[in-house]
Amino acid sequence: MVTFAIGTDDFVVAGALPAISRDLAVSEGTTGQLVTVFSLAYAFSAPVMAVLTSRVPPRRLLGLGLTLFAALNFATALATSFEILLVLRIVTAVVAGTLSPAAFAIAGQRAEPGYAGRAIGVVAAGLTVSLAVGVPIGTWLSTRWGWHATFVAVGVFTVGALVTVAATLPRFEPVSEAGIGDRLRALRSPAILACAVTTTIGACAGLMPYIYVAPISEALxxxxELLTVFIATIGVAGALGAAVGGHIADGWGPDRGMIATFGTALVVVLVWVGLHATVAPVPPVVIMGSLAVWGVAAWSNNAPMNARTLALAGPVGTEAMALNTSGLYVGMACGSAIGGLVLDRFGVTGTLLAAIGIGVCGVAAMVISVRRWPTGRPARGKAGKKARV
Structure with a gap:
């Protein structure tokens, strides 16, 4: 539920983008920069907040953080200008940057040996279910009652997450006893930095099509009017991808799984370029099918990527996860910024080609990183044991 609320908040701007653009009298490219500032604020704050909150009991951290997160989304619903909306998104991102890495690290660290990928996949499923349920609801609300209603819905979802955490998460102390110095040194580890770099490049290319799914799907x-259906298709496929990604990480190993899933998603974007250049408009069922394949591949990348980071991090997993998710959000910010600039100047084809070009660089970076710092296939715990999340 924690990642469901955060995921809805992260991605809902994609569905509400046309409504925000019309209401606040700014271009869709400019509106897309809300994702840019959110992502940068998240990226810069996550490692710092991970260190500052490292001694806070996880149950308390999630409880206080979700309370503030809900309040900020209700406040966002009252925003009357683009500037106010921008500031609120920055503050909300700092809170999200505290909560999300902690949720992933708790799952991975409390899992049985060999099952970390599946445990992380369960948490990642919250993000993808948000695409299947939360974001479509937010998109529908924005078309029916305006984008303000979208953020009210996110606030309600967050209250639900808060109740769930209070009812189900046991009290326990932080796993690592590492000191502040050890935690900070972990953020400078070449292997962990390499994970963050590959995540950044991959997220820039991989999430660019999703951020601008409204103009891309319309062009194709x-x-x-089918935007909500297209976003729901990605969400359902992404939920499946999160589950598959956990099995891929545990079965194939994080290294091969990360490269294979990202490469598959990149091929689908190349197909979209060909369709747009030759036969568009395309029957919606064809685009729904391709979005489903893309959603499975793109969101199955999450578990191998994070499992690799945890495997290399040792006892400072939360800090490493925070740095890696910072890379994710820097990549999202770059994808939003580059995609918006290219969209306003060169249209949908330019945006898709930019995603492909950056994605090829991402594959190269992943291969280099895996060869230099391999993790191998994880060893299993006792037969029959399941991950304790």
Missing amino acids: TARP
Whole structure:
């Protein structure tokens, strides 16, 4: 539920982008920069907050953080200008940057040996279920009652997450006893930094099509009224991808799993370029099918990527996860910024080609990183044991 609330908040701007653009009288490219500032604020704050909150009991950290997160989303619903909205998104990102890495690290560290990928996949499923349920609801609300209603819904989802944490998460102390110096040194580890770099490049290319799914899907199908359906398709596929990704990470190993899933998603984007250049508008069912394949591949990348980071991090997993998710959000910010600039100047084809070019660089970076710092296939715990999340 924690990652469901955060995921809805992270990605809901993609569905509400046209409504925000119209209401606040700014271009869709400019509106997309809300994702840029959110991502940068998250990226810069996550490692710092991970160190500062490292001694706070996880149950208390999640409880206080979710309370503030809900309040900020309700406040966002009252924003009357783009500037106010921008500031609120920055503050909300700092809170999200505290909560999300902690949730992933708790799952991975409390899992049985050999099952960390699946445990992380369970947490990642919250993000993808948010795409299947939360973001479509937010998109529908924005088309029916305006984008303000979207952020009210996110606030309600967050209250639900808070109740769930209070009812189900046991009290326990932080796993690591490492001191502040050890935690800070972990952030300078070449292997961990390499994970963050590959995550950054991959997220820039991988999430660019999702951030601008509204104009991309309209250009491919000429059916803008189907945006909610397209986003729901990605969400359902992404939820499946999160589950598959956990099995891929534990079965194939994080290294091969990370490269294979990202490469598959990149191929689908190349197909979109060909369709847009030759036969668009395309029947919506064709685009729904391709979005489903892309969603499975893109969101199955999450578990191998994070399992690799945890495997290399040792006892400072939370800090490493925070740095890696910082890379994710820097990449999202770059994808949003580059995608928006290219979209306003060169249209949808330019945005898709930019994603492909950056994605090829991402694959190269992943291969280099895996060869230099391999993790191998994880050893299993006792037969029949399941991950304790």
